Amino acid sequence: MSTEPTQREDVTDTDPNADVPGLGSLASNAHAHAEDAHTVAAPARVRPPVQVAGKVLPGWAPWGIVAATAVVMAGLVAAIGWNWALWVVGTVVVGGAAQYVVSRAVEGKRRATDRGFTYAIVAAFALALAPLISLLYTVVSRGAARFDGEFFTWSMRGVIGEGGGAVHAIYGTLIITGCATLISVPIGILAAIYLQEYGQGRLKRALTFFVDVMTGIPSIVAGLFAFSLFSIFFGPGIRLGIMGSVALSVLMIPIVVRSTEEMLRIVPNSLREASYALGVSKWRTIVKVVLPTALGGIVTGVVLAVARIIGETAPLLITVGVVSSVNVNPFDGRMQNLAVFAFNSYKSPGVPPEPSIDRAWTAALVLILIVMVLNITARFIYRRFGTEIR
Amino acid sequence: MTAPAHTPVQAKSITATDLDLYYGSFLAVKGVNITIEPNKVTALIGSSGCGKSTFLRSLNRMHELVPGAYADGEVLLDDVDIYAADADPVQVRRQIGMVFQAPNPFPTMSIYDNVAAGLKLNSRKIKKSDLDAIVERALRGANLWDEVKDRLGKPGMGLSGGQQQRLCIARATAVEPDVLLMDEPASALDPISTLAIEDLITELKKEYTIVIVTHNMQQASRASDNTAFFNIEGTGKPGRLVEVDTTEKIFSNPTHKETEDYVSGRFG
Amino acid sequence: MSSTNVDDLQSVVRGGPARGGAGDRVFRGLATGAGVVILATLAGVALFLIVRAWPAITASAEDLPGGENLLAYIWPLTFGTIIAATIAIVIAVPLSVAVALFISHIAPRRIAQPMSYLIDLLAAIPSVIYGLWGIAVLGPASVGLLRWLEDNLGWLPFFEGPASATGRTMLVVAAVLAVMILPIITAVTRSVFEQTPRRLQEGALALGATRWEMIRLTVLPFGKSAIISASMLGLGRALGETMAVAIVLSVSGAITFDLIGSGNPSTIAANIALDFPESSGLAVNALIASGLVLFAVTLVVNMAARTVINRQMRI
Ligand SMILES: Nc1ncnc2c1ncn2[C@@H]1O[C@H](COP(=O)(O)OP(=O)(O)OP(=O)(O)O)[C@@H](O)[C@H]1O
Ligand SMILES: [Mg+2]
Numbered sequence: 001m002s003t004e005p006t007q008r009e010d011v012t013d014t015d016p017n018a019d020v021p022g023l024g025s026l027a028s029n030a031h032a033h034a035e036d037a038h039t040v041a042a043p044a045r046v047r048p049p050v051q052v053a054g055k056v057l058p059g060w061a062p063w064g065i066v067a068a069t070a071v072v073m074a075g076l077v078a079a080i081g082w083n084w085a086l087w088v089v090g091t092v093v094v095g096g097a098a099q100y101v102v103s104r105a106v107e108g109k110r111r112a113t114d115r116g117f118t119y120a121i122v123a124a125f126a127l128a129l130a131p132l133i134s135l136l137y138t139v140v141s142r143g144a145a146r147f148d149g150e151f152f153t154w155s156m157r158g159v160i161g162e163g164g165g166a167v168h169a170i171y172g173t174l175i176i177t178g179c180a181t182l183i184s185v186p187i188g189i190l191a192a193i194y195l196q197e198y199g200q201g202r203l204k205r206a207l208t209f210f211v212d213v214m215t216g217i218p219s220i221v222a223g224l225f226a227f228s229l230f231s232i233f234f235g236p237g238i239r240l241g242i243m244g245s246v247a248l249s250v251l252m253i254p255i256v257v258r259s260t261e262e263m264l265r266i267v268p269n270s271l272r273e274a275s276y277a278l279g280v281s282k283w284r285t286i287v288k289v290v291l292p293t294a295l296g297g298i299v300t301g302v303v304l305a306v307a308r309i310i311g312e313t314a315p316l317l318i319t320v321g322v323v324s325s326v327n328v329n330p331f332d333g334r335m336q337n338l339a340v341f342a343f344n345s346y347k348s349p350g351v352p353p354e355p356s357i358d359r360a361w362t363a364a365l366v367l368i369l370i371v372m373v374l375n376i377t378a379r380f381i382y383r384r385f386g387t388e389i390r
Numbered sequence: 391m392t393a394p395a396h397t398p399v400q401a402k403s404i405t406a407t408d409l410d411l412y413y414g415s416f417l418a419v420k421g422v423n424i425t426i427e428p429n430k431v432t433a434l435i436g437s438s439g440c441g442k443s444t445f446l447r448s449l450n451r452m453h454e455l456v457p458g459a460y461a462d463g464e465v466l467l468d469d470v471d472i473y474a475a476d477a478d479p480v481q482v483r484r485q486i487g488m489v490f491q492a493p494n495p496f497p498t499m500s501i502y503d504n505v506a507a508g509l510k511l512n513s514r515k516i517k518k519s520d521l522d523a524i525v526e527r528a529l530r531g532a533n534l535w536d537e538v539k540d541r542l543g544k545p546g547m548g549l550s551g552g553q554q555q556r557l558c559i560a561r562a563t564a565v566e567p568d569v570l571l572m573d574e575p576a577s578a579l580d581p582i583s584t585l586a587i588e589d590l591i592t593e594l595k596k597e598y599t600i601v602i603v604t605h606n607m608q609q610a611s612r613a614s615d616n617t618a619f620f621n622i623e624g625t626g627k628p629g630r631l632v633e634v635d636t637t638e639k640i641f642s643n644p645t646h647k648e649t650e651d652y653v654s655g656r657f658g
Numbered sequence: 659m660s661s662t663n664v665d666d667l668q669s670v671v672r673g674g675p676a677r678g679g680a681g682d683r684v685f686r687g688l689a690t691g692a693g694v695v696i697l698a699t700l701a702g703v704a705l706f707l708i709v710r711a712w713p714a715i716t717a718s719a720e721d722l723p724g725g726e727n728l729l730a731y732i733w734p735l736t737f738g739t740i741i742a743a744t745i746a747i748v749i750a751v752p753l754s755v756a757v758a759l760f761i762s763h764i765a766p767r768r769i770a771q772p773m774s775y776l777i778d779l780l781a782a783i784p785s786v787i788y789g790l791w792g793i794a795v796l797g798p799a800s801v802g803l804l805r806w807l808e809d810n811l812g813w814l815p816f817f818e819g820p821a822s823a824t825g826r827t828m829l830v831v832a833a834v835l836a837v838m839i840l841p842i843i844t845a846v847t848r849s850v851f852e853q854t855p856r857r858l859q860e861g862a863l864a865l866g867a868t869r870w871e872m873i874r875l876t877v878l879p880f881g882k883s884a885i886i887s888a889s890m891l892g893l894g895r896a897l898g899e900t901m902a903v904a905i906v907l908s909v910s911g912a913i914t915f916d917l918i919g920s921g922n923p924s925t926i927a928a929n930i931a932l933d934f935p936e937s938s939g940l941a942v943n944a945l946i947a948s949g950l951v952l953f954a955v956t957l958v959v960n961m962a963a964r965t966v967i968n969r970q971m972r973i
Contacts, residue, residue, distance in 0.1 A: 085799070114868035121764055124756030125773070131837045132780055135791045142794075190692030198686055199693070200457070207693045209964060210700050216891065216960035217953070218898020220927045221703065224949040228706035236942055250703065253696060270494040274558070276452060278508035278565055279484025283685035288511050292498040311784020314900035314927065318934040339786045343901065346790060364787045371782050478679070 055106055062099055062115070069095035092123055136368070143365025146358045151366075155336075157325035162355045166363050168326040169341035172241065173370075175330055176320065176337060177310050179245035180252055185302055187249075188256025195257070196264040197286055214254040222250040223315025230319075239321035241330030244337070247315035252305050259301025263294040296385030300378045307374035311367050313339035338363050338370075401428040401599040402468045402485075402568040404449060409463035410628075411444050411453060418444045420628035422463075424618060426569075431591055431600045433610040433637065436620030437652070441629030442603045445620070446571050449601065450486035451479040467568065484508075487567035491574040493554035495546030495561070502542040504557055505529060508565035524564055531597075532560035533590050552583025559590065563598070570594065572602040576609065588613045607653060611641050619649045707950045714943035723941045732948045734913050738828075738923030739952070742903060743896035745832035745917065746839060750896075751889050753836070754843035761844075762851040763873060774848070781841035789905030792834040797825025797906060804829070804918040815915045822920040826908035829917040834902045839892035846891060846967075850884035851877050883966060890963035894956045897927075904928035926952040 073090045077083060096119045104112035154165030191211070195204060226247035230238050267290050275285040291298070321334035322344055342363035349356035404426040411419040419441035426432045434442045447453040448461050451472060465472050472482045495504045505525045509516055516524075525542070529535040534556045538549070546557055555575060562570060572591070576584040584606075591600060591613050604610050610617055618634035632646050644650050719727045761774050801823060808819035821827075854877045862872040903925050910921030924932075926948045934945055 085802075110868055110871065114870040117870040117873075118764060121756045121760050124753050125760040125765075128753055128757050128780075128837070128840055129776060131791070131796075132776065132783075134795060135783065135787065138791055138795050139787060187692045187695055190689045191696050194689035194693040198689055203690070203693065207697060209961075209968070210697060212964045212967075213957065213960045214696070214700055216894040216898075216956055216963075217703070218900070218927055218956055220898065220900045220930050221707070221949055221953045221956070224710075224930070224946055225703040225706055228710040228946060229702070232706065232709065236938070250699060253699070257696070268494070270490055270492060271496060273452065273455070273488075274490065274494045274496070274561075275507070275511060276455060276480075277450065277483055277488035277490075278511065278561065279480055279482075279487075280508065280511040281480045281679075281682055283682045284511050286685070289496055289498075293496070295498070307782055311786065313784065313786040314904075314931045317931050321935065339784055339901075342790065343786050343905070346793075346905070360790065364784075364790055367784055368787065371784065375779070375782055 055108075056111075057103060057106055061102070062119070065099045065102060066091065066095035069098055096120065096123065139361060139364050139368055142358070142361035143363075146362035147365060151359070151362055155324060155326050159324070160350070161352065164355075164359065166336075166338060166341050166359065166366070168323070169336040169338045169363065170366070171326055171328055172320070172335035173310060173338045175328060176241050176244045176316065176335060177248065177306060179242060179330055180248035180309060181302070181306055183245060183249040184252040184256050184305070188253045188305075189260050189298065191253075192257045192260035192264060193286060193291075195261050197282075197290070211254045211257050214250070215258065217250065219247075219251055219312050220314040220318070222247045223318045225250060226315065226319045239319065239334045240332070241320055241327070241335040243319035244316045244335070245330060247319050248309045248312060251312065251315070252309050255305040255308060256302060259304065260294075260298050263297030263301065264290060266297075267293045296381055299385070300382040303374055303378040303381065307371050307378070310370060310374070311339050313337075313343055316340050317343070338367050342367065397597070398429075399597040401597065403428045403599065404486075404569060404601075405464075405466040406445075406449075407464040407466075409445075409448065409461060409465060411441065411448050411461050412459060413444075413456060414458040417628040419448075419620075420630050422631045424631055424634050426599060426601055427616065428599045429595055429597075430615040431595050431602060431613055432616045432618060432634075433614035434601065434603045434618050434620060435605070435607070435610050435652070436629070436632075437622065438605075439625070439629070440620040440622040442620050443573050444629070445631075446573055446601060446603055447488075449569070449571055450483045450488055452483070452488065454479070484565060485567050486569040486571060487562035487565065489555070489558050489562050489570065489572040489575045492578050493551055493558050495549075495554050495557050497545070497547050499546060500543045501538050501546050501549070501557060504546040505560045505564050507561055525560075528560040528564035529557075531563055531594070532556040533586065533593075534560055550583075552579050552586060555579060555583070555587060556590065559587075559594075563594070567598065569599045569601065572600065574603050574605065577605065584609070607641075611637055617641070619644070619646075619652060621648055621652070703953065707946055707953060711943055711947035711950045714940055714947045717940055717943070721940050722944055723937075728944060728947060731944055732926070732951055734911055734923045735926045735929050735948055736951060736955075737913050739897055739925040739927070739955075741915070741917075741923070742828060742832050742835060742907075742925055743893055745829065746835035746896040747889055747893050749833060749836035750840050750843055750892055751885070754840050754888070754892070755847055755885060757840065758844045758848035758851055759873060759877070762848050763869070763877065777841050777844055780837065781845075785838065785899060785901040786905070788834050788838055789902040792830060792902055792906040793826065796834060797827075797830050800825045800830050800833075807918055816917045818916045819918055820920075821918045822908065824908065824920065826906055826920065827918050828907065828922045831903050831907045831922075832917070834906060835896045835899055838899060838902060839895045842895060843888040843892040846888035847881055847884050850881045854880045883969075887963045887966040890959055890966065894959040894963065897959065898952060898956050900927035900931045904931045 070087075070091045073087055073094060077087045077090065096116065099119055100112050100116045103115045107115075150163060151165040151167075152170070153167055154163065155168035156164045156166075157168075191207065195207060195211075199207065223244075226243045227238075229246065230240065230243050271289055271293060272285055275289045276282070280288075316337045317340055320337060320340070322340060323334040323336050327333055327335050342360045345356045345360035345363065349360075404424075406422050406424050409419070409422040410417060422445060434446060436442055444453060449465060451461075453459050453461055461473060463473070467482075467485065471477065472486075496507060499507060502525055503510065505528050506521055509521065509524070526535060526539075529538065534553060537553060538557075541548075546554065549557060555578075559570075559575075576587045579587065588609060591602065594600060595615075602614065614637045616634060617637045617640040619632045619640060620629050621632045622629040632649055633640070633644065635644070640649060641653050644653065714722065714728055717728075722728060722731060757777060761770050761777070765773055801821070804821040804825065804827060807817040808821040811817040812819055858876040858880070859872055862876050863869075867875065904927075907922055907924065907928060908920045909924040909928075911923060912921050913923055914921065916922075930945050930949055934942070937945060
């Protein structure tokens with residue numbers, strides 16, 4: 001049974017019996033086990049006895065098979081020289097195959113296929129999570145070395161070799177991201193209000209479409225845009241913190257628009273009507289009824305958007321530049337940023353390289369911590385304040 | 391001091407003349423001519439889809455909030471045309487309030503703020519003591535004061551459905567409208583709360599002109615003075631007002647056969 | 659309570675008009691203005707890139723980096739970009755669909771939500787950290803695999819070799835990119851899988867289908883176009899991804915299909931990030947010209963993806 005395009009149309013079909021055309025053969029297939037008499041075209045229709053107990057593997061079987069495989073594979077791999085990766089991969093692959101074979105022998109082909117695909121899907125999920133675990137482990141273990149007081153109190157001014165810190169980069173990150181947020185949030189929320197409360201016709205459709213498209217702009221292109229914009233007025237050597245904020249805004253605005261629009265959409269219309277019926281004007285209704293009702297969700301969206309841009313590197317590399325001392329003025333000269341700091345410390349470590357590479361990992365660790373905290377905060381805000389709407 | 395809950399006030403009448411109501415090009419209600427008497431309860435009855443809600447919402451210009459919807463004809467509040475070219479719909483709605491089918495208190499506001507919402511949202515500068523008096527009066531008027539006076543700061547959503555609906559009535563009356571429109575205000579409530587709302591409606595008519603949509607014949611006969619019967623020929627056809635008269639007459643001896651069929655339970 | 663006579667309150671309540679007119683117009687103007695600003699920004703991105711790329715487009719060949727014409731400069735980068743993104747998609751799509759199915763149909767309800775948080779976490783990790791992980795962990799870890807590919811599948815042009823000893827190859831880069839785009843593909847496909855009408859799924863199960871048969875007969879056909887458009891979104895991300903490539907890939911500028919060697923074509927985005935800080939004069943304009951190409955390509959891919967998604971929604 002292939003997945004013919006006609007299947008799509010069945011979704012809108014109203015006749016429940018016509019829903020799944022491909023299933024006819026499947027149904028007869030299912031009955032074929034119990035209903036051999038059916039093929040003999042007996043004149044008097046005799047139904048087979050009721051049978052619900054099939055030949056089914058016990059619940060522990062999948063785990064048991066994989067565990068057994070793991071033991072066998074351990075022996076095999078040990079024999080040719082121990083290798084963790086080989087053992088894990090071997091266990092997963094051979095375990096899956098073994099499960100299929102056993103199931104096919106006991107339960108038949110269809111159940112074996114079901115088990116096979118379920119196994120493959122679970123294995124794929126585990127495979128997708130493996131990088132996350134490895135990455136977190138790596139960053140924490142390597143970043144711990146320099147996760148000390150000096151890292152959070154010193155800049156890199158005049159530091160060669162050991163010591164030094166990233167306080168200039170932390171300030172820079174907060175300031176650049178803060179400015180980007182100040183630019184993006186009003187524009188993003190107002191645009192979402194336009195889309196959800198006012199917009200109609202061509203402009204609304206164009207904006208909806210291009211906001212979606214904008215979410216896909218590569219971050220480096222946003223950086224080039226900010227550079228081009230400023231360099232036209234200030235010359236090609238210009239590097240400012242605010243240029244980075246402009247670049248980040250290009251990335252952040254569409255995220256804010258999307259999430260805010262989503263939140264405004266789920267504010268029940270009855271609240272707007274209740275407000276109108278009290279003789280409240282439309283803009284006051286939006287500002288005092290709709291926005292407060294959606295506030296938890298909107299703030300959550302903004303926090304997640306900040307989390308998305310706070311680790312950006314590429315656009316800042318080309319707009320903000322690098323510097324080794326503290327600069328807190330986004331309108332004057334280069335600034336440092338954590339992600340760029342991590343990149344540069346790793347890329348051009350100097351001699352000896354170890355202290356710089358350690359700093360890179362610690363910067364990565366700090367970044368991950370910031371991102372995690374922001375994500376958790378967002379979820380907390382949503383739990384606590386986002387449930388006003390139901 | 392405590393205020394008497396309901397001091398009689400002369401309310402205003404509504405007169406609709408040749409009113410046609412459209413959703414885009416679809417004519418939903420056609421040619422309504424009716425006079426709604428002041429300080430009376432007028433019930434709108436009729437089968438589903440015949441345009442009761444549409445008509446009701448046209449009386450305070452909520453109808454036009456639906457994109458593409460508009461009204462053609464004249465609606466007078468006493469003798470002022472609310473559809474006149476220079477009429478501000480926001481002003482109209484301040485004088486003709488509305489209560490909805492499902493209770494819809496503002497979820498972010500306390501009980502107190504919900505009642506005060508109509509005044510506060512308009513940013514009117516009102517002394518705290520005046521506002522307190524207005525809130526108390528509105529809550530008393532909605533027979534809710536005793537139940538909530540100890541928790542005015544708590545969220546309005548924390549009340550029961552029936553209490554929420556009375557809160558919404560208090561909210562609507564706090565701005566002192568002339569007319570109260572109610573679209574099936576008790577249909578989401580249990581029988582006890584429904585009776586409470588009906589009693590309340592009977593008291594409220596001392597101060598307001600009330601128009602109420604209901605599917606409940608007992609409710610119409612119990613709570614209303616006049617009844618208007620709407621009907622529709624078939625789907626796609628516009629709804630129309632068949633007749634309006636005293637409730638007693640409509641339920642005992644209506645002029646039109648279709649009205650009699652409807653109130654006695656024989657449809658079609 | 660004050661001693662105000664409540665009947666006097668009528669005048670307090672009624673006093674003064676509450677016309678919304680002016681405020682409404684201003685607010686509406688602000689909201690509309692914000693929308694226009696966004697559209698103007700997008701147009702501005704194109705416009706300013708063109709303006710700054712123009713000197714490189716019109717310059718004579720010998721003034722440009724590499725001493726050849728602009729196309730000869732940009733083409734290898736475009737080639738590298740497309741190769742990296744394509745391989746990433748090939749790896750990521752089946753994985754993402756499996757992960758989406760796991761969350762929507764296989765995992766017990768109780769753990770499905772936490773699992774989807776974990777997948778979202780993959781999207782939250784900054785790309786520079788993926789780069790560090792790629793060069794420090796995944797690269798070295800895959801050296802053995804690269805060598806095995808060279809020995810056993812070396813007859814394929816992709817695995818011609820010689821295998822890199824550091825793992826800083828196109829295949830590893832693509833694997834990192836695949837991990838990075840997995841969350842977005844998963845999110846889009848999963849939400850559509852979850853919308854598969856119940857009656858279809860139950861219809862299949864009622865006919866005695868196993869769970870996998872039910873998925874194959876109802877969920878996958880229902881989500882087919884979502885998988886396509888999600889892949890295109892992922893492709894757009896992979897094309898523009900910068901830091902992971904810039905950190906991990908060892909570059910020679912050669913145009914080659916070999917995925918496991920140490921001489922790889924760079925990508926547009928990575929090349930800009932690496933060369934921009936040290937460039938001046940026409941070289942900057944040339945880099946911006948390459949950025950313009952990247953912008954155009956991702957714009958087309960994203961617009962196509964969105965068009966497909968929107969069409970789907972309307973059904
Ligand atoms: N927002 C709308 N857009 C388009 N048509 C509408 C809209 N609301 C109602 N209608 C149509 O107008 C007609 C009258 O609807 P209305 O809601 O006024 O009926 P009703 O008498 O209140 O019914 P019910 O008793 O079910 O509440 C119906 O044909 C309905 O389909
Ligand atoms: Mg109705």
